[in-house]
Amino acid sequence: MKEAKVKYDVLTAYTKKILQKLGYPETQADVTAWALVEADARGVNSHGVGRLEFYESNIKNGFNTPAAEPEIVHETPLSAVIDGHHGVGSYIARFAMNKVLEKAKSAGAGFAAVRNSNHFGMAALWGEMATAQGYIGMSFCNTRICSIVLFGKDRILGTNPMCFAIPSSGKVPFILDMATTTAAHGKVEVYERLNKAMPFGWCVDENGYDTTDVHAFQKIYREKKTGGHLFLGGSTEELGGHKGYGLGLFVDLICAGMSMGAWSRDTFVKNDGARIAQFFGAMRLDLFGKPAEIEAHVEEILQGVRNSAKAEGHDRIYIHGEKEVERKAKSMVEGVTIDDGEIKMLEDYAAKFGLEKIAYI
Amino acid sequence: MKEAKVKYDVLTAYTKKILQKLGYPETQADVTAWALVEADARGVNSHGVGRLEFYESNIKNGFNTPAAEPEIVHETPLSAVIDGHHGVGSYIARFAMNKVLEKAKSAGAGFAAVRNSNHFGMAALWGEMATAQGYIGMSFCNTRICSIVLFGKDRILGTNPMCFAIPSSGKVPFILDMATTTAAHGKVEVYERLNKAMPFGWCVDENGYDTTDVHAFQKIYREKKTGGHLFLGGSTEELGGHKGYGLGLFVDLICAGMSMGAWSRDTFVKNDGARIAQFFGAMRLDLFGKPAEIEAHVEEILQGVRNSAKAEGHDRIYIHGEKEVERKAKSMVEGVTIDDGEIKMLEDYAAKFGLEKIAYI
Numbered sequence: 122m123k124e125a126k127v128k129y130d131v132l133t134a135y136t137k138k139i140l141q142k143l144g145y146p147e148t149q150a151d152v153t154a155w156a157l158v159e160a161d162a163r164g165v166n167s168h169g170v171g172r173l174e175f176y177e178s179n180i181k182n183g184f185n186t187p188a189a190e191p192e193i194v195h196e197t198p199l200s201a202v203i204d205g206h207h208g209v210g211s212y213i214a215r216f217a218m219n220k221v222l223e224k225a226k227s228a229g230a231g232f233a234a235v236r237n238s239n240h241f242g243m244a245a246l247w248g249e250m251a252t253a254q255g256y257i258g259m260s261f262c263n264t265r266i267c268s269i270v271l272f273g274k275d276r277i278l279g280t281n282p283m284c285f286a287i288p289s290s291g292k293v294p295f296i297l298d299m300a301t302t303t304a305a306h307g308k309v310e311v312y313e314r315l316n317k318a319m320p321f322g323w324c325v326d327e328n329g330y331d332t333t334d335v336h337a338f339q340k341i342y343r344e345k346k347t348g349g350h351l352f353l354g355g356s357t358e359e360l361g362g363h364k365g366y367g368l369g370l371f372v373d374l375i376c377a378g379m380s381m382g383a384w385s386r387d388t389f390v391k392n393d394g395a396r397i398a399q400f401f402g403a404m405r406l407d408l409f410g411k412p413a414e415i416e417a418h419v420e421e422i423l424q425g426v427r428n429s430a431k432a433e434g435h436d437r438i439y440i441h442g443e444k445e446v447e448r449k450a451k452s453m454v455e456g457v458t459i460d461d462g463e464i465k466m467l468e469d470y471a472a473k474f475g476l477e478k479i480a481y482i
Numbered sequence: 483m484k485e486a487k488v489k490y491d492v493l494t495a496y497t498k499k500i501l502q503k504l505g506y507p508e509t510q511a512d513v514t515a516w517a518l519v520e521a522d523a524r525g526v527n528s529h530g531v532g533r534l535e536f537y538e539s540n541i542k543n544g545f546n547t548p549a550a551e552p553e554i555v556h557e558t559p560l561s562a563v564i565d566g567h568h569g570v571g572s573y574i575a576r577f578a579m580n581k582v583l584e585k586a587k588s589a590g591a592g593f594a595a596v597r598n599s600n601h602f603g604m605a606a607l608w609g610e611m612a613t614a615q616g617y618i619g620m621s622f623c624n625t626r627i628c629s630i631v632l633f634g635k636d637r638i639l640g641t642n643p644m645c646f647a648i649p650s651s652g653k654v655p656f657i658l659d660m661a662t663t664t665a666a667h668g669k670v671e672v673y674e675r676l677n678k679a680m681p682f683g684w685c686v687d688e689n690g691y692d693t694t695d696v697h698a699f700q701k702i703y704r705e706k707k708t709g710g711h712l713f714l715g716g717s718t719e720e721l722g723g724h725k726g727y728g729l730g731l732f733v734d735l736i737c738a739g740m741s742m743g744a745w746s747r748d749t750f751v752k753n754d755g756a757r758i759a760q761f762f763g764a765m766r767l768d769l770f771g772k773p774a775e776i777e778a779h780v781e782e783i784l785q786g787v788r789n790s791a792k793a794e795g796h797d798r799i800y801i802h803g804e805k806e807v808e809r810k811a812k813s814m815v816e817g818v819t820i821d822d823g824e825i826k827m828l829e830d831y832a833a834k835f836g837l838e839k840i841a842y843i
Contacts (some may be wrong), residue, residue, distance in 0.1 A: 123823070200769035202770050232770075243632075257736075264757070270787055271799070274791050277787065288738065295732070295735055297729070302726075303488075303722045306718075310744045328794045329793020329794055330793070347791060348799065353725055355721075357680050361665075364660040364661075365714065370656070370801075377779075378783060379767075381775060384783045389501040404593065407558075408560055409740040410742060418739055418742055419739040425629055426639075431633060431634060432630075432633050432634060432717075433690055434789070435634075439724070440635050441724070441731070
């Protein structure tokens with residue numbers, strides 16, 4: 122089966138059940154099931170229920186302690202520093218973003234730096250918690266090492282995603298959620314399965330040279346510490362590789378630097394927590410005037426972009442977040458599409474935990 | 483003469499004198515001369531004294547009213563919205579950043595959205611005002627249209643630079659100052675002079691297709707409203723073009739959206755001000771703990787990046803801002819290097835205003 126459709130609520134309940142079998146307490150299982158199924162429902166399967174195996178291995182390897190509670194270790198009217206104590210990433214992210222929104226509500230803006238956390242799913246989820254209240258939102262996260270810095274060859278930074286979210290009076294807010302690397306590793310694996318040369322600009326080999334040879338790349342990626350993903354802009358200054366690398370490094374400095382946490386290089390190294398660091402922020406629109414007027418002006422700009430002339434062969438210009446909102450609406454009607462890997466994984470978990478097979482539509 | 487060296491103070495005084503001849507009041511001339519000469523001293527000649535002619539034309543075309551004073555039109559303990567009334571960009575930026583720092587000092591963080599401003603020089607200058615006080619700094623600016631959005635073909639956004647600045651305990655702070663487009667237009671002009679094909683990934687033609695033909699591109703760039711610069715990541719999603727475009731759009735939303743100002747498309751269109759919009763921010767490190775400890779941790783991360791293995795053919799990994807600091811130090815000893823275009827321009831101004839020829843070293 123190449124893909125299948127499952128009702129949103131069914132997939133959420135099933136995912137929650139598996140997480141509880143893996144050792145997640147109920148509340149942690151709830152927020153994580155939501156975060157994973159939201160990703161699949163939006164067509165972002167790289168961050169969907171397929172992550173369950175990664176989450177399971179993190180518990181086994183001592184990277185995640187599912188029952189751990191986050192602790193506020195420093196606090197001001199505008200800010201908090203949170204020690205996640207190696208707990209569940211999405212649970213900690215929701216805790217942190219709620220704290221940030223509380224502070225923004227009372228003080229105008231709120232910020233939280235988090236250390237000792239875990240994978241928090243799509244960065245968009247946390248930025249959106251702000252736009253849902255009419256606030257500007259942001260979220261950043263470092264990750265397990267996979268990428269090299271400009272003129273380097275060791276993997277020392279992660280995909281280091283950033284999310285900037287701005288409310289508008291239109292149907293959807295602006296939600297930019299992007300890895301600062303050019304391609305996710307999942308895309309490399311697709312090329313590997315297809316025996317296809319990778320696009321120039323994704324990866325470098327063990328000597329720091331651009332490579333399109335997916336098999337040679339995967340070999341060094343698995344066996345050596347050199348060679349890895351490029352940041353946005355690639356391996357040269359000519360195409361802006363210093364810019365993408367700068368954004369990735371900024372993410373590590375704001376997340377790990379401000380939380381006194383581990384930077385990407387030092388995550389997932391010992392079996393005492395993955396030690397992922399994160400940063401969250403929210404700002405009220407009334408810092409800048411009347412929120413309704415600002416939201417209408419934001420929408421006017423977005424509409425101007427949507428309406429501008431299209432390149433030949435294209436009939437639509439997308440605003441960031443639109444595709445995901447439309448796909449989610451479709452998923453709520455037609456069911457959430459899960460891919461072959463996700464299907465197999467759910468079936469394996471069903472066998473392992475003696476669960477009924479999930480109901481496909 | 484291909485290039486020449488001038489003492490920093492001599493070039494600053496000379497630039498100030500020309501700005502005053504152009505109609506800048508003394509204070510506006512002071513800060514602008516400083517901003518331009520700083521750029522040349524750091525090796526960023528694209529933002530140096532060569533901008534004087536652009537500044538002159540902005541006055542002539544009704545885009546800039548040099549004596550106009552910025553006005554605070556909305557204010558909270560954390561924030562200000564400033565109407566620049568078409569005044570001098572660097573003068574307004576300094577005013578806004580001083581306001582932001584004042585607010586950060588008293589409240590922990592400060593933000594300013596600015597409308598009806600003008601070109602503010604290097605974005606780094608304003609982020610650095612924050613790191614000089616040990617604060618995190620940021621600055622963003624929209625610009626005259628030059629770039630196209632992913633799957634578009636009209637020029638509707640600018641180079642839309644962003645600066646993120648983070649203090650460290652090392653010799654230099656982290657200062658990321660980047661246009662969100664891949665290449666500045668000045669670089670295209672260099673290829674035009676050299677009769678050389680542009681790198682693939684910089685620009686698209688009037689139909690929205692990638693082009694490397696610099697002469698054909700310059701023709702449509704001058705005569706049509708279609709064709710333009712690409713954002714970081716280029717013209718495809720495969721190489722992340724949606725990410726660079728997202729960053730550029732974010733800059734317009736935070737600058738123009740929050741200030742109720744003009745977005746890039748609507749700048750430089752009527753002769754009643756260029757209407758550039760900007761956004762500035764600062765956050766105190768003690769929002770997150772002991773500043774000295776955080777700065778030391780930031781430096782530890784930067785040092786880890788510097789010390790990591792180098793790609794073949796490279797002997798150094800740069801941190802953002804380092805090159806500029808080193809070049810500035812050299813310029814203070816050996817003099818500031820100005821290029822042939824800048825030399826000719828200064829000589830033309832000398833003739834026009836009856837000034838003594840500038841003293842070269």
